[in-house]
Amino acid sequence: MNRKLLTGGLTALIAAFLIAYFASPVLAVRGLTEAATTGDETALRARVDFPAFRASLKEELNAELVAQMRADAGSDNPVLSGLGMLLAPSLVSGMVDAFVTPQAIATMVRSARAPDPMDRPGQIESPAPADEDKDTVSQSWAYRDLNTFAVTLTNNRHPDQQLALLMERRGLFGWKLAGIDLTVPSEDDAL
Template structure:
C-alpha cells in the first residue's frame, strides 16, 4: 500500500470514528425529537419504543404522592378542610397516574404540561385533525377555575406560553430535559436513560426540577 493510500485509509477511519462519536452524543436529542413527534401524533407504537411505561408509572406515583404530602404539610396547620381536600386528592393518585402514563400524558409532559396532583386531573386532549400540536395550543386548552375552599385545585391552571426548555447529559447514561415557563416559575424535568449504545427511553419525571 502506498503512502497516499495509507493516508486515505487513515482519513476515512478518522471520519467514520468522528461521525460515530457524534451520532452517539446526539442520540438522546434524536430520541427526544422522535418521541415528542410520536406523542404529539398519538403514535402509540412509536411512543412505546421510547418510553419505559412501568418505570414512568413508578416515577409518577412517587412524584405525585410527594406533591400531595408537601401540600398537606403546608396546609395542615390552617384550614382543616384543606387537609380533607388533600386526603381526597391522595386517594385519586391512581387515576392521575393512569391518565399520564399514556401517549397523551407523554405528549403533555414533553410540551410543558406536567401533572400537578389535582383531583380529576387529565392531560389535554389531542388537537383536532389538521390543527397545530405545539404545547401552546395544548396549554390553551386548559380551563382556569378558582380553587375551592379546601385549597386543592380541581382544574388545570390558566393558559401559559410555551416553556423554556434546556436539555443535556446528567451522566453518560442519563439525559435530562428541563421545562420552565418563566423566570422564578416552578420547573420540572423529563428524564431519559440510555437503553443500548444509541437508544434512549423516557423513564421518569422530576416535578421538583
C-alpha cells in the same frame, strides 16, 4: 502511507461514533416531540418506558404531597395529617396508573404542564394540538450523566412552569422517556 490512511480512517470512525453516541438523545427527543405534537400514539408507546415513567411520577408526586402535608400539618389536626400521609401514596399510585397514557404524555410535552393526579383520565385534552399552542413550549437539553438526558420544558406563556422529562439510554444509541423531575431548579437557584 498506508499507516496514515489507517490512522485517518480510524480517527474518522471514532469521531463518527462519538457524534452519534452523544447526539442520539437529541434525535430521540425530536421523535418524542413530533409524536406528541401529531398525537401519534403508536410512536409515543415506542418512545416511552411506561412502567419506569409511572414509578418516577409516583415518587415525584408523593414527595410533593408529603411536603405539602408537612407544611399544612402545623395548623391542622396532627392525627388527620398523619392519616393523610399514610393514605396519600396509595391514592397517588392508583391515579398515576390511570393517568399516564400516551395522550397524557403528549399533553405534558405540548404544554410543559406537570400532571395533576386529581384530573380524571377522561379530563385529559385530546392529542391534537391547537395551532396557537405550537410555539408556546421551549426546550433545553442537558446530560445528567452518560445514560440520562434531561429535556426541560418551559411554557413561554408561564416561564415559571417547567418540568424535566428524563430520557434513559437503551443500548448504545436508543433512548426512552423513563422519568420526570417536577422540581426543576431555576437559573437563579443555580447561582
